[in-house]
Amino acid sequence: MADQGRIDGRTQLIGLIATPIGHSLSPAMHNMSFRKLGLNYVYLAFEVGNQQLEDVLTGFRALNIRGCNVSMPNKTKILPYLDEISPAARFAGAVNTVVNENGKLVGHITDGIGYVLGLKESGVDIKGKKLTLMGAGGAATAVAIQCAIDGAAEISIFNRDDEYYDRAVKNVDIINNEIEGINCKANVFRLEDLDQLKAEIATSDILTNGTGVGMKPLEDQCLIPDASYLRPDLIVSDVVYIPRKTKLLELAESVGCKAINGLGMMLWQGAAAFEKFTGHEMPVEYVKEQMF
Numbered sequence: 001m002a003d004q005g006r007i008d009g010r011t012q013l014i015g016l017i018a019t020p021i022g023h024s025l026s027p028a029m030h031n032m033s034f035r036k037l038g039l040n041y042v043y044l045a046f047e048v049g050n051q052q053l054e055d056v057l058t059g060f061r062a063l064n065i066r067g068c069n070v071s072m073p074n075k076t077k078i079l080p081y082l083d084e085i086s087p088a089a090r091f092a093g094a095v096n097t098v099v100n101e102n103g104k105l106v107g108h109i110t111d112g113i114g115y116v117l118g119l120k121e122s123g124v125d126i127k128g129k130k131l132t133l134m135g136a137g138g139a140a141t142a143v144a145i146q147c148a149i150d151g152a153a154e155i156s157i158f159n160r161d162d163e164y165y166d167r168a169v170k171n172v173d174i175i176n177n178e179i180e181g182i183n184c185k186a187n188v189f190r191l192e193d194l195d196q197l198k199a200e201i202a203t204s205d206i207l208t209n210g211t212g213v214g215m216k217p218l219e220d221q222c223l224i225p226d227a228s229y230l231r232p233d234l235i236v237s238d239v240v241y242i243p244r245k246t247k248l249l250e251l252a253e254s255v256g257c258k259a260i261n262g263l264g265m266m267l268w269q270g271a272a273a274f275e276k277f278t279g280h281e282m283p284v285e286y287v288k289e290q291m292f
């Protein structure tokens with residue numbers, strides 16, 4: 001193994017804590033970037049659930065590890081064990097990146113940054129845009145908060161009548177009343193109100209699926225009933241990246257919309273975390289060549 005050859009007495013450790021973890025692309029993405037840039041880090045995945053979180057962070061402090069990524073089910077539960085939390089992570093109520101700053105564990109969320117950078121890579125600037133966003137779970141919340149911070153003019157959030165609807169209401173309240181220095185208006189609606197959905201999409205620049213609909217086991221489903229909800233100059237994006245083309249993106253392409261899948265979000269959230277860990281830019285083009 002190439003990595004074993006380069007590990008020495010100065011190698012710094014970065015971890016990923018989640019369960020299940022075996023499918024994660026993060027170790028490959030970060031380790032190939034360290035190798036490419038000649039950086040003396042190694043990235044390992046640790047199967048960790050909520051029960052072990054406190055002990056794990058105590059261990060990380062004791063070992064002075066450089067940091068970790070955090071995935072399900074730990075993203076919201078880790079907050080009480082950290083010393084400091086970035087504003088975006090505090091508003092989202094979730095952390096996906098922890099950086100050890102001289103013994104102080106600082107929590108960040110880079111999922112929303114990844115979404116905005118993924119749009120940018122596809123030639124779309126969120127600044128001044130109106131976004132219709134379906135969902136209010138972990139991914140959608142990070143998207144909503146970051147888009148508001150990065151200058152979206154308006155965000156209309158739709159969620160079905162389930163346990164996430166209250167979070168949709170909360171996200172709208174945070175954007176309208178808590179985040180200082182932004183100029184974004186947020187609205188909340190029930191996804192069951194299809195007339196309202198059509199009306200909001202009609203005045204939006206971007207439509208985004210922030211739910212798991214389109215991904216297994218819901219890969220045959222799409223939250224937009226038919227093509228009459230879309231128009232060619234609408235940008236349609238999806239946080240789902242397996243499959244690369246969800247039913248929503250297929251429908252969008254059939255209408256002539258620019259269709260953007262969740263791969264960019266995944267890649268750029270990793271790139272943003274990489275920069276926080278190492279101070280270096282991830283070699284994104286190289287990672288794309290190697291992985292996708």
Ligand code: NAD
Binds near residue numbers: 213239
């Ligand atoms: P979550 O469980 O936190 O949230 C689920 C959301 O989906 C809620 O808003 C819920 O109301 C909605 N939902 C679920 N089933 C629905 C249905 N049948 N109809 C309408 N709405 C429904 O999940 P999450 O962690 O936010 O993940 C959502 C998706 O985002 C997953 O597919 C995940 O793979 C993807 N994701 C992608 C990235 C990326 O980097 N591209 C990052 C995180 C998550």
